[in-house]
Amino acid sequence: MMNIRETTDTGIRAAEIYAEMVNLRETILNETRPLSSSGDDDPAIVNLGHYLALRRHDIRLLQRRLMALGLSSMGRLESRVLPTIDAVIHALAALSGARADIPAMPSELEFFAGEMRLEAASAALFGVTPPTRRTRIMVTLPSEAAEGPDLILDLARSGMDVARINCAHDGADAWRAMTASIRSAANVVGRDIKILMDIAGPKIRTGEVASADKKPRLQIGDRVRLVANGVPRIDDAVTRSAAVSLPEMVTRLSVGDRLRYDDGKLEAVVESVGTGEAVILVRRTKSGGTRLKAEKGINLPDTALGLSPLTTKDEADLETVIECADLIGYSFVSRPEDIDLLDSVLDRHGRTDHPLGLIAKIEQPLALTNLPALIARARKRGPFGVMIARGDLAAEIGFERLAEMQEEILWVCEAASVPCIWATQVLEDMVKEGIPTRGEMTDAAMAARAECVMLNKGPAVVEAVSLLDRLMGRMNDHVFKKTATLRALKSW
Incomplete structure (x- = not known):
């Protein structure tokens, strides 16, 4: 039983942290910067602004003090910045006897609204959530997928949710053949399979x-x-x-x-x-x-090339993309104006009767710097997601920083309710050789925190999709984004 002195000490500590939390809340509201020139009342973008304001401060000591009182450390607040802070402030007020002079304690619905926004955004982009996992599986199709329906049907039966066509290879006739096989396979397996067509952009070779x-x-x-x-x-x-x-x-x-x-x-x-x-x-x-x-x-990580993200070839390819695709993969996108450029070309071609989702491939330092502004612009146009293009990104920022930056991209996108694709060399040995390495199995398991994971083409890709389907299903019971979910363990 807690004695009077312990109760008093706890109240004093809670009162001190209460004042610090109220001040932090006020600081976040004062320091939140608009992410677009027109302002934004999108709750996801508002939350992103709050998250960026918070992350400009080092609150590690405050986190430890909150943990010692049995309260949230705020280490998983990406999708709910103010609701988390408000919930902590109300708990501190109860412990200290202070009056919480802020808005009412958030309801459970308000607290988890950001998670629901992310799930809705994922469904709008990738289709209905698979029954056993929240992370979708995307597969890059090889050229031979245009030669007949068998490979695509095998991929669909193994668990492929999104088929990726790389417009750097093949041509319009092959892409149409692949599209027909994808639509047919989707009918056979009885579920929607989205088509992502990835326009090439300027290739520096x-x-x-x-x-x-x-x-x-x-x-x-x-x-x-x-x-x-x-x-x-x-x-x-x-x-x-x-x-x-x-x-x-x-x-x-x-x-x-x-x-x-x-x-x-x-x-x-x-x-x-x-x-x-x-x-x-x-x-x-x-x-x-x-x-x-x-x-x-x-x-060239240090050189400003001043290149347009859309080449003449891309503009010609977009005519077929509009005809066939559900989603556009946009390489070299680095600024909000790049999205305006794409939309202007789509308008010239004449848009389809359904909105084309947009996947921004984050592969350059400028895209990292401008990621919040890119998100604010892109969310206005319809379904939107981000691909962490780890191959080019590592070559641009250096391998040492890749792991750190892929985490930060996941956090920023979660704060903005933007689905993420974990891409490049996932299960690479498995896809090529039929046997995964220990390291790539761990990497693939970490991908469960993203909304989609991408496999490249290879001889054993069907087997890799099956393995990934099972792995994502198991990880689905253990983790949601940064939060460990404690299902009953059966190993001990």
């Missing part, structure tokens, strides 16, 4: 390669000349050279800019620049070196 060696393998300390136009040029000083797919990739480089090649297998820095060319110095590469080849991706 190596072109023709020249080298004094037949098979150039780059090591630390090697130099490579990049040429904006024409044939790659080598000499006695620089014995390897490559053309590039976009001249701006070379002409806008500055000395000291970093460059990552082939999904980050090599990192270099710009050593010198000249008219229409630049020389880069290799600073880091994988063990044994990295082959210099054509058609390999290049990332």
Whole structure:
């Protein structure tokens, strides 16, 4: 039984924290910034503004003091910032005997409204929630999926919820064939399967390669000349050279800019620049070196290229996308104006009779910086989600920061009731070889906190979908976003 002194000490501590919490609430309201020029009364965007204001402060000590009183540490408030703070303040008022001079204690419905908004947004984007899991499964279709219905039907029976068509490959006839097979498979299995068509955007890649060696393998300390136009040029000083797919990739480089090649297998820095060319110095590469080849991706995390996210090819492809797709995957989207640009092109083509959902692929530093503003703009247009494009994102911001940033993207999107897609190299060995690694199984389990997880194409993709379906079903009983859900354990 608690004695009088313990009761008094608890009341004093509660009163101190009560005053701190009231001050924090006032600070959040005062520091919340509008996320669009027109203002916004969307409750999800209002909550996002409150979340961003809160996360500009370090409240770790306050969290520990709340935990010691048996109260919420506010560590899972993404979808309900003010309701959580208000609930804590009312609990502190009861413990301290103070009068809670704030709005009434939120009801249970008000407290969980953000979760319901996220579930509704997920259903609008991806369709009805599967019966055994909340996380949908997306699969990138290979070119051979256009040759017949069997592969797509097998994927549908295994648990595929969204079929992804990559418009960087194949063409309109193949995409229409895939679409017909997807719609047919959906009828066979008796459930809706959404179609995401991912427009390619500007691709920054190596072109023709020249080298004094037949098979150039780059090591630390090697130099490579990049040429904006024409044939790659080598000499006695620089014995390897490559053309590039976009001249701006070379002409806008500055000395000291970093460059990552082939999904980050090599990192270099710009050593010198000249008219229409630049020389880069290799600073880091994988063990044994990295082959210099054509058609390999290049990332430039320090260079503002000023490229439009929509190419001429994308604008032509959108005609078929409008015809076939439920969702558009938007590469290189970085600013709210990029969404306006896409909508203007869609208007020129003539929109379909159903709203096309939008998936913004977050793969560049500027997209990270502008993510709240992108969300505020995109939510106005209809169903919207974010893809954490972990391959390009890692190459842009560095592998060391990827895990941290994918968590922060999940938090920001939850605060705004925006569904997230966990993408790139999920169960990669399983898809390609038929056997998963221990590490990728753990990564796939972590994906249960997202609303959708994406698998790439590969020989064993059907088996991978089945495995992921079972794994997501089990994880569904253990976790909801950041919250562990305590079902009865049966192992002990």
